[in-house]
Amino acid sequence: MCCSPIRVLSRSETALKVALAYHRVKGDGSRFRLIGRERGYHGVNFGGISVGGIVTNRKMFGTLLTGVDHLPHTHNLAKNAFTKGEPEHGLDTADELERIVTLHDASTIAAVIVEPVAGSTGVLIPPKGYLQRLRDITKKHGILLIFDEVITGFGRLGTPFAADYFGVTPDIMVTAKGLTNGIIPMGAVLVSPEIHDAFMGGPEHVIEFFHGYTYSGNPVASAAALATLETYKQEDLLTRGAELAPYFADALHSLKGEPHVIDIRNIGMVGAIELDPIAGSPTKRAFSAFLAAYESGFLIRTTGDIIALSPPLIISKGQIDELIDGIRTVLRGIA
Ligand SMILES: Cc1ncc(COP(=O)(O)O)c(C=O)c1O
Structure with a gap:
């Protein structure tokens, strides 16, 4: 995993667009479908609410993005109530991805996006083996895996990222809050070296990825992020x-x-x-x-x-x- 120079506010949107564009620059432009999850939260822009699974955030806004499917959520009170850590039951909810792949064909699917631990809909902890199963299925079918680590990133689980905690490496990682201690607005999208390099083959004077915001690379936010990262290091x-x-x-x-x-x-x-x-x-x-x-x-x-x-x-x-x-x-x- 390497840090891309992409710094923006609407991070989930960025990650979804990177995923679509990546397949296209690799000559695989038929991969346009995105898969999110019920009870997922990825912000309130059109991409985020389309792959997200919160009905109140979605129902007012028409057809949203087309070509989006949702995995089932993993929360199972009947079987997992009062579990400390990862619950025992629910690994089969990851297998729903195979059903969606069979329905649409892998060649049409760009990416799966999940929060490793769903935060905004009430701390839904993944069942044992769940994220690894998603990784295995996505890898098998050439689908990118995006972890939205806006909540879990920067130490929340006692490891730098949830990806470290679960030992599962996504292709793209979405971060924010902890990046600046949640005080100054900033987000960062991290991508694998393979994705990074796929965009970087052109001549130097040509923009690699047409996706700039007014506030991209904001100097105050960048200073806050650097200072926060330094504090994390100093205080472990x-x-x-x-x-x-x-x-x-x-x-x-x-x-x-x-x-x-x-x-x-x-x-x-x-x-x-x-x-x-x-x-x-x-x-x-x-x-x-x-x-x-x-x-x-x-x-x-x-x-x-x-x-x-x-x-x-x-x-x-x-x-x-x-x-x-x-x-x-x-x-x-x-x-
Ligand atoms: C996992 C996750 N993704 C995305 C967001 C959205 O962040 P923003 O409102 O800054 O777009 C949040 C906000 O709580 C979040 O928890």
């Missing part, structure tokens, strides 16, 4: 999560048995508490939790009826206790 933050993760996991799972809790899951320094939805009023219970937490002085992120946790990589054990105790109080206080 890209791997600190690995030391803290077992403590975080135990603290989080101590909420099992608290009111409304139907699942707790975690991987690295990310976790989720899924609440039983109020019949007829989905999301209302989590919203009550959000308000109660806010009133007591801390901010939690809810999505659907799920509380998603992704604490700062500098968090201390004492602060983890404080966070979990705060959530415990909130859960005991809401209807």
Whole structure:
């Protein structure tokens, strides 16, 4: 994997366009189909919502991109509730890719895009072997594999990237948030040397890839990214999560048995508490939790009826206790 010079804001769009253009420069322009996943999130531009799998983000905007299919999501509460780390059940959901390939023929498919751990729809952790299975199937059929690491990148799982954690190397990686500590807007799309080189064969004066934004290569953002990367190095933050993760996991799972809790899951320094939805009023219970937490002085992120946790990589054990105790109080206080 090498870093391409592509620095933009709409990263998922960039990755999808790189994938299409790559096949074309290789003389394989019939590969135009893109495959995303149910409950996937890749931003709110047309490419992102087309391959993404969040109905509220999609339903207002017509036909979206054509030629897009979706893998099933991997979340299986009935079989995997209260799992620490990667769940046992659900590897077969990766095999759906073979069904889609059989339906369309591999020669029409450009890329598969997934978040290694789906974040925005509630921390959906891949079943054991799932990402490797996707890698095997994509490789077999000449399809590019894109990991959207906007959440998992830069130390979230206790490794620099989720690709390191799972030992699965994608062809293209989408990054952002952690790149600048989430403060200054910047994204980066990383591509394999093979993809990089495929674009670089032309004369020097010719633009390799027509995809510039007004704010591409922004100097302030670049300075913020360089400073952030330096801080990660100095404070070992890209791997600190690995030391803290077992403590975080135990603290989080101590909420099992608290009111409304139907699942707790975690991987690295990310976790989720899924609440039983109020019949007829989905999301209302989590919203009550959000308000109660806010009133007591801390901010939690809810999505659907799920509380998603992704604490700062500098968090201390004492602060983890404080966070979990705060959530415990909130859960005991809401209807
Ligand atoms: C995995 C993933 N991809 C893409 C995005 C979209 O980022 P942006 O809103 O900056 O386009 C997000 C935002 O949360 C994300 O979690």
